[in-house]
Amino acid sequence: MKKNVFYFFIILSMSSCLTTKQTTNFQGEISDKVTLHKMENKPYKLQVNDVLSISIKAENPKLVALFNTSSISESNNINSNGLYFNGYSVDRHGNIRIPYIGELNVLGYTEKEVREKIENSLKDFIKNPETIFVTVKLEGIKFIVSGEVNSPGTVILQQNQVSIVEALANAGDISSYGDRKNIQIIRKSLDGVQRFSVDITDIAVFSSDNFYIQPNDVIYIPPLPQKSWGTGTTGFQTFTTIVSVLSFLATSVILVKNL
Numbered sequence: 001m002k003k004n005v006f007y008f009f010i011i012l013s014m015s016s017c018l019t020t021k022q023t024t025n026f027q028g029e030i031s032d033k034v035t036l037h038k039m040e041n042k043p044y045k046l047q048v049n050d051v052l053s054i055s056i057k058a059e060n061p062k063l064v065a066l067f068n069t070s071s072i073s074e075s076n077n078i079n080s081n082g083l084y085f086n087g088y089s090v091d092r093h094g095n096i097r098i099p100y101i102g103e104l105n106v107l108g109y110t111e112k113e114v115r116e117k118i119e120n121s122l123k124d125f126i127k128n129p130e131t132i133f134v135t136v137k138l139e140g141i142k143f144i145v146s147g148e149v150n151s152p153g154t155v156i157l158q159q160n161q162v163s164i165v166e167a168l169a170n171a172g173d174i175s176s177y178g179d180r181k182n183i184q185i186i187r188k189s190l191d192g193v194q195r196f197s198v199d200i201t202d203i204a205v206f207s208s209d210n211f212y213i214q215p216n217d218v219i220y221i222p223p224l225p226q227k228s229w230g231t232g233t234t235g236f237q238t239f240t241t242i243v244s245v246l247s248f249l250a251t252s253v254i255l256v257k258n259l
Contacts, residue, residue, distance in 0.1 A: 027201050043110040044138065044215055045190065048094060051087040051139040052106070054118065058132050067099055067122070087139060100125065108190050111136045143213055145171035147221035148178030161212050164198055164205070167219055178221040185210055186218040 046052075056064045088096040094107025101121045106114045115136040123129045140158035145151075150172030157170065164183065174180055185196040196210045205211060213219065 027203060043112065045108050045110055046090055046094075046106050046114070046138075047188070047190070047216060048090050048092055048107065050090045050215070052090070052096060052111075052114070053087050053135075053137045053139060054098070055135040056118070056122070056132060057135075058126075063126065064132060067101065111138060138215065141213070141215045143167055143215070143217045143219060145219045145221075148175045148223050149173065149221055150175055163212050164200065164210065164219070167213050167217075168200075168221075171219075174221055177223050177226060179224050180221075182222055184220040184222065185213065186220065187214060188216060 054068075056067045058064045088098065090096055090106055093105075095103040095105050097103050098118070098121075101118070104114075104117060104121065106117070109117070115134050118134050118136065119129060119132065122132055122134075126132060140156045141162045142154065142156045143162070144154050145167060149168065152171060155167070155170045157166070164185075168174060168183075180201045181199045183198040183200060185198060187194045187196065198208060198210050199205060
């Protein structure tokens, strides 16, 4: 009987601890089929609350000075705080406001399409618009990481593209209790809300269609069942937890009997 109880606790402790497969990324053999996924040639379409950096330049700076909000457009070191106050934010109606041009609807447009709209609008003010150089860039890729990560929150990376690996690394990586096989990406677009699942324990993640995230993605890492059990991340931690619980119960029984 004692042996059966002992074996039961051994099996319980082993089944409730985290395994190497649950906590190791990029498992499996690298084959010719596993190649770095190339992002689909679908440019991002602007959404509400996006912030744009717009720079209008010409041979004669005075010619376009009125159209630029501040010197931030000339800076090579734009930070997210500067763009928040000096960039062009897409309001809830999908518009941005440019000096003298006025409101310009950009909701659902790409950066290239917005640039072309601005260039067309400048024709009403400048005789030789072909001498004007317009640059339109998104503030960066903003995304939210929540759930079982070490540093959850909103992250803005000033890059043209961000992989799921980079996104998680900038959130302090997944905690010990995070489910690496079932990472959820929630994406809101003009067509509605979509949900994708990514498994970063498999080397094949590099060829996944969702290897690169999109601006405004929400990345959620659900907890593993072991977290709700509260037994520990290793077999030893689980075993000591069970022993502590049994010791507490045994002590309680003895105290009750002696009352």
